[in-house]
Amino acid sequence: MNEASGTIADISGNGLTGTPSAGGLTYAQPSVPAGAYGAITVTAANATALGTSINFTRASSGGFTVNGTAGGVLEKLAEAGPSTGKFTAMAWINSSGLPASTTYRVFGTGPSGGWGLGLGNVDRVKFTTFGNTDYLSTGTYPFNGNWHHLAVTWNNGVVTTYVDGNVAALGSAATTFTDEMTTAFRIGGNANGTDYFNGRIDELKIYDTAMTASEIIAAAVPATVGDPAISGPTNVSGNSNGTSTSLVIPIQNTGATQTLTFSSATLSGADAASFSVADITPSIAPGGMGSATLVFTPSGTRTYVANLNLASNDPVTPTLVIGVSVTVMDPTAVVPASLDFGSLLYTPGAQQLGLTIHNSGGSANLQVVSAVVQGSNPSRFSVASLPAPIAAGADGSLIVAFDPGTEGGNFFDRLVVTTNDPVNPVRTVDLSASVAFTADTGTLQLANGNFNANTWYSENSTAPNGWTNSTNTDGLYGQSGPATPNLTSNAAHFKAAGGMFIQQPLANTNPGLRASALQTVTLGMDVGYRNDAATSGDIVVRVSLVDLTTNQEVAGRNIRIADTGVKAGTASNQLTSVSMLLTYDSSSFPNDPLAIRIRQSLPALPTADTYKATAIVDNVTLHFTGNYAPTAYDTWTVGAGLTPGANDAPGTDADKDGRSNFHEFAFGGNPLSTGSSGEAKALTVDTDGDAFQELILTVAVRAGAEFSGTPSMTASTDGVTYTIEGTTDLTLFTEPVTGPLATPVIPEGWPASPPSGYAYRSFRLVNSPGLSGKGFIRARASQSP
Structure with a gap:
């Protein structure tokens, strides 16, 4: 100073x-x-x-x-x-x-x-x-x-x-x-x-x-110096693109009273011939600054090393030696950071786009050695062709292909380009495209798709309502601001431990949904990179439809969330909306239940670094094309508490009481209680005031059942066909039955009202007044086509 x-x-x-x-x-x-x-x-x-x-x-x-x-x-x-x-x-x-x-x-x-x-x-x-x-x-x-x-x-x-x-x-x-x-x-x-x-x-x-x-x-304390006193850097380094370049080296006279002058400036060392002294400040006043200018002329691609020897009138350090090194970067690859195919129509077919690569070197050709797509599995991007050797100062085109097939939504991937650039041989390029969807035929319901129902933490064995965790270890949690600034509501967080997932069986909120009922699923959600004190590489989130019976992925796609570094203030924790169209051949899948599964697959860091690459997921929505339409039976199984794919089939007897699930559905039973197998009871009562007892059958049936016909009465509703039959010999059920009675006869001990969605109906065996002989009446239920 x-x-x-x-x-x-x-x-x-x-x-x-x-x-x-x-x-x-x-x-x-x-x-x-x-x-x-x-x-x-x-x-x-x-x-x-x-x-x-x-x-x-x-x-x-x-x-x-x-x-x-x-x-x-x-x-x-x-x-x-x-x-x-x-x-x-x-x-x-x-x-x-x-x-x-x-x-x-x-x-x-x-x-x-x-x-x-x-x-x-x-x-x-x-x-x-x-x-x-x-x-x-x-x-x-x-x-x-x-x-x-x-x-x-x-x-x-x-x-x-x-x-x-x-x-x-x-x-x-x-x-x-x-x-x-x-x-x-x-x-x-x-x-x-x-x-x-x-x-x-x-x-x-x-x-x-x-x-x-x-x-x-x-x-x-500075070393003892004379007056004048020369001072300069110990070493000076620089880069060259293969053409001649200049290096300006600062020199100071730290003496208090005398002017610094130079008697010579020479070069020595292995590559002295590649350098020359172009200029030097002839004299520097006490406390003043000057410089020496070298011209570097390369003869190949490598690092050149020499020494600049400055002889001056400094009485203590008559010769100052400054090391000089220059690295020749020739060729030099200039590669764009991204390549976007833009917005495409549904099923656009194979697309190709050129990635322009520039050689800013001075003389050598730039060779693209390889270009590999990394990330999604499978990827819809591929490399169609590499450019020919690119001359100094010229451009080349690397052709990238994109073919989404019948999928739609946002596509992301990473292209790794390797060249013969001696300094930076490997470059990465973000690939992206957006493809329009087919017209959805319906919406699939999700429980707590916005994660707002509760905060949760897998380390404490809690999970977001409607979802389940893959593990009870520290890997998943739900949180909103102020702990995560700029989030306005709860979101799902996936720590960098890797492999953790949340999932939701779709039949829980979409009764009867099976893999065979869908052709495509359109998924939308918001994703982001949690900005903590440090970041650690791009995040890859895998979104899948999973067959719960086999635990196999039916269809899935990767979403890459770029590591853009720690962002402060309003730039932190920003979410981006992404969407995707998942397709599969439903005819090749059995009648198994589906789940939506979201997991973070990359990076997988040690537990100590768990917050360095945390993904944020929020506002998940699902739409579909296919033949899914929930039946009354499907809806009833969910309300009754049956487990999709486990004990909810019509022919299953979930509570082992001798009555199938379908029987209990038809007659208002509880499939998970042995004490409730359906409401049906025969009794004798005078219903027409003639002082004669009649044989009456009262049943609980689906509320929309309308009976007609003779001698037996039938009705079909909600996938159930009811038949009310009479007989006197238990062989031929041809005795006429009439009904339903205007006012049902409710047996003693029955609830005054039937279960929700059901109605009491009473029927009479026509030839039963006075009960002069034997008579029987029964109700049957079968599945409607």
């Missing part, structure tokens, strides 16, 4: 220039004088090398904004983890009178995440992982206008702070900190405009390694 005004330079070669705020900064202030500072000794030569400092005025919001490059070295050190797992930050500071409940920030990432180093209440060293944990030194320090050296190391989650080369505090942090997604950082404050520093700062240094105490002590 030896600048006299304006921006402050980064001599690392990463271009992280500090841009000043509007005010509150005073340049060219005294820096650290010679003396002992804890474990650090500053000699007179060191003090000269330290040069000057900059004073930051808190009241005027003094500070410097550092704008890194997205994905650059500084941003990587602020990523959750961080990805390197290690870093060190240090600086000399001079501050006094830190007020209570105040923080002075020396350096902070931001504006919303990452970490920061500074001082905290009161006179303590403070390291912060924003939004998570503050680490304060165990002791206080006399920040009373004297110079001190601060440092912090992060070593795979272990934080150590230092004051003047001695350990100030050691703590085991959480294994991560909030990911900083932007590229703005600040010296002398937080990037969000808070905790401004008050005092002087010098020699701010950040490393991508966790340094030891001795390394920190050595780095705290």
Whole structure:
């Protein structure tokens, strides 16, 4: 920080220039004088090398904004983890009178995440992982206008702070900190405009390694330098597309009084012949910046390495050696991230679309080695042809085919393209298409298709009403905001443990539904990626129609939910509507019950990472084409509590009372109770007032039954044909029967009203008045065609 005004330079070669705020900064202030500072000794030569400092005025919001490059070295050190797992930050500071409940920030990432180093209440060293944990030194320090050296190391989650080369505090942090997604950082404050520093700062240094105490002590003071003093990056690297390119290397004169001049600039090393010196700043004033420009001319595809040797009038380091490396990326593949076939009519036939691939290399041909569709099984996408070798600067077309057959809805898949690009050989392309449906003939009912009936958690062995879980382990749960912002109602969540599913037997809400009754099922639902602190790859959700008897999939499709990274605010937890048409040959399936099953198949992460790829599913709907139409018997089995596909067949005797389910349906019985096999009873009573007893039969029949005929009476309704017959010898049932009587005769002990959906009917054996001989009357029920 030896600048006299304006921006402050980064001599690392990463271009992280500090841009000043509007005010509150005073340049060219005294820096650290010679003396002992804890474990650090500053000699007179060191003090000269330290040069000057900059004073930051808190009241005027003094500070410097550092704008890194997205994905650059500084941003990587602020990523959750961080990805390197290690870093060190240090600086000399001079501050006094830190007020209570105040923080002075020396350096902070931001504006919303990452970490920061500074001082905290009161006179303590403070390291912060924003939004998570503050680490304060165990002791206080006399920040009373004297110079001190601060440092912090992060070593795979272990934080150590230092004051003047001695350990100030050691703590085991959480294994991560909030990911900083932007590229703005600040010296002398937080990037969000808070905790401004008050005092002087010098020699701010950040490393991508966790340094030891001795390394920190050595780095705290610059090596003894002369005047002038040359300073530049240790190594400079770059990329080339195979054509000539230039590299500009920053050089600084850190001397206090003398001008830096150069006597030569030469190249050495294995690939020196591929580089040439095009320009160099002839002289650099004290504290000033200059540069050397190299021209790189490649002769093939590889990494080139050389050394730039700068000879100058620096009395201590007369020759500065800077390593130079350039990687030639030739050919270079430019591949689109997605290919969309758009909206297509129903049964559009085979479609083809070209994926344009560009070779931005300088000379070599780009070869597409392979292109493989990955994801859905089976996939409706395929690769029709690969492009011929693509010349430098030219385009080629990879032909992708799509054939949905008779299926409809939204289709998604992933194409993996492999080329001879030496740096990035493998690229992925999202494939998509939307196909119109056939006209649905009806709606299939679902219980709790919007998951709003209850919250649930499979770890506690609970499930959404109407659905069942695949397991009672921690893998599924129902939740809504504020725990999942932007969700307005409950939804089903599938954790990344993999393989967990929910399912619902369709016959529970669609009486009598069997696999043989449908041709197509149109399914619609909302899906999304839960945005927690981290994401971990695309999610694949499998939606299936399952034969419950065999537990085999009848038809199914994959839905891919892309990992777009953690999204904050209104962008988080957004759901997208998807739909699909599931088809199958119903004639090849038996009369087995169906279920709708939804499961997350990818990724399958360890339990510790279960929240890193959580799928959200909501608002499931089903429509169909086919010949399904529930009968009265189907509806009755559901209301009676029979289990579809298990004990609900008409010929089954579910309660083992000697009466089939159909018999109990015909006569109002309870198929799950041995004490209720249907209402039917013969009795003698005078119904016409002639003082003679008649043989009467009273039965409970389906309410729509209308009887007629002679000598026997019949009626057909709800799939039941009733026959009322009479006889005197139990051989020929030809005796005439009349009825139903205007007012049914209700036997003693019967309920005053029949079961819901039934009616009492009474019939009389015509020749029974007075009962002069034998007489019999009976009721039979058979299934109507």
